[in-house]
Amino acid sequence: AQTVTQSQPEMSVQEAETVTLSCTYDTSESDYYLFWYKQPPSRQMILVIRQEAYKQQNATENRFSVNFQKAAKSFSLKISDSQLGDAAMYFCAYEDDKIIFGKGTRLHILP
Amino acid sequence: SQTIHQWPATLVQPVGSPLSLECTVEGTSNPNLYWYRQAAGRGLQLLFYSVGIGQISSEVPQNLSASRPQDRQFILSSKKLLLSDSGFYLCAWSVGRGPNTEAFFGQGTRLTVV
Numbered sequence: 001a002q003t004v005t006q007s008q009p010e011m012s013v014q015e016a017e018t019v020t021l022s023c024t025y026d027t028s029e030s031d032y033y034l035f036w037y038k039q040p041p042s043r044q045m046i047l048v049i050r051q052e053a054y055k056q057q058n059a060t061e062n063r064f065s066v067n068f069q070k071a072a073k074s075f076s077l078k079i080s081d082s083q084l085g086d087a088a089m090y091f092c093a094y095e096d097d098k099i100i101f102g103k104g105t106r107l108h109i110l111p
Numbered sequence: 112s113q114t115i116h117q118w119p120a121t122l123v124q125p126v127g128s129p130l131s132l133e134c135t136v137e138g139t140s141n142p143n144l145y146w147y148r149q150a151a152g153r154g155l156q157l158l159f160y161s162v163g164i165g166q167i168s169s170e171v172p173q174n175l176s177a178s179r180p181q182d183r184q185f186i187l188s189s190k191k192l193l194l195s196d197s198g199f200y201l202c203a204w205s206v207g208r209g210p211n212t213e214a215f216f217g218q219g220t221r222l223t224v225v
Contacts, residue, residue, distance in 0.1 A: 006154075033212050043199065045216040052210065091155060098168070099145065099205060099214050103154030 002027045004094050006102035013082045014110050020067075021077045021105045023092030030054075034068065035093040036077045038086075039104070048090070051075065084109050113138035117202045117217030124224055130175075130189035132220050134202030137183065142204040144185040145214065146177055149199040161185060162207075197224045 003026045013019035025034070036048040051059045051068050058066050063083075067076045079086055087109045092102040117134045124130060136142050143162050147155040157170045159177035167177050174193050178186045185202060202217040 031208075033208060035213070037214075043219055045201070045203075045214070047213050050213065093214070095205070095208060095212060095214075097162075097208075098143075098157065098160045098170075099203070100157050101147070101155040 002029075002094055002096065002100055004092050004100055004102040006092050006105050008105045009103070010106045010108065012108040012110055013079075015082055015084060017082055018078060018080045019082055019107065021079075021090050021092075021107070023075045023077070023102060025073050025075065025092070025094050027073070027094065027096065029096045032094060032096040034066075034075045035095070035099075036064070036066070036075075037091045037093060037101075039089040039091065041088075045091075049077065079107075082109050084111065113204075113215065115202065115204055115215055115217045117220060119220060120218060121221045122223070124192050124222065126194055126224055127191045130187070130192050130196070130222070132187040132200055132202075132222075134185045134187075134217055135183055136204045139183070139204070139206065141182060143207050144179060145201075145203040145205075146185065146187045147201045147203065149201060149219075151198070155201065159185075159187070192224045194224050197222055 005024045032053045034051040038046045038048050049061045049064050063080045065078045089104045089106050091104045114137045145160045146158040161167050161179045175189050200220045203214045205214045
């Protein structure tokens with residue numbers, strides 16, 4: 001069965017600095033999708049970034065980028081120039097026939 | 112445009128009472144539908160997902176059931192609630208795997224079983 005593991009329950013970063021959130025997953029599939037979602041205090045889930053497994057190029061969205069290592073089954077999220085509005089719970093997710101999520105990493109931004 | 116409606120937003124129910132949470136999607140057809148539960152400060156646990164009418168896959172054996180009576184309607188039910196059923200329930204939909212695949216979430220239902 002597919003699993004998604006986020007080993008960092010909480011992290012803190014100074015405003016304007018860079019932080020990397022870790023995610024590993026387990027699957028026997030070769031064609032799948034990976035995501036990072038953000039859940040602010042409002043609890044609304046917001047897609048941050050998407051990666052297609054068959055694409056070797058790492059996805060980027062403005063200050064957000066991923067390091068996708070398919071062989072290692074690793075999918076980390078880098079947030080550059082951290083802002084106070086980035087404070088939230090971040091979930092790594094995997095999709096082939098269904099979408100499953102990790103347990104999340106709570107990110108604190110220190111002013 | 113596509114929208115997802117989930118209700119109610121909050122619910123307080125006594126132990127042993129029944130439960131019905133409803134989720135409907137507009138603006139798309141044949142979506143994949145999901146029910147997740149989020150315990151306080153925890154991750155999203157996949158409870159049920161459906162790829163079509165009457166097709167329900169259960170991920171975690173428990174006190175809950177799901178039904179999909181119509182293409183864009185997904186219902187989460189329980190005959191008798193337990194204290195452990197308390198949590199934040201999220202409905203979501205997606206179009207399935209594809210270049211722009213993404214899960215779209217409802218606003219969530221905060222269920223407190225007392």
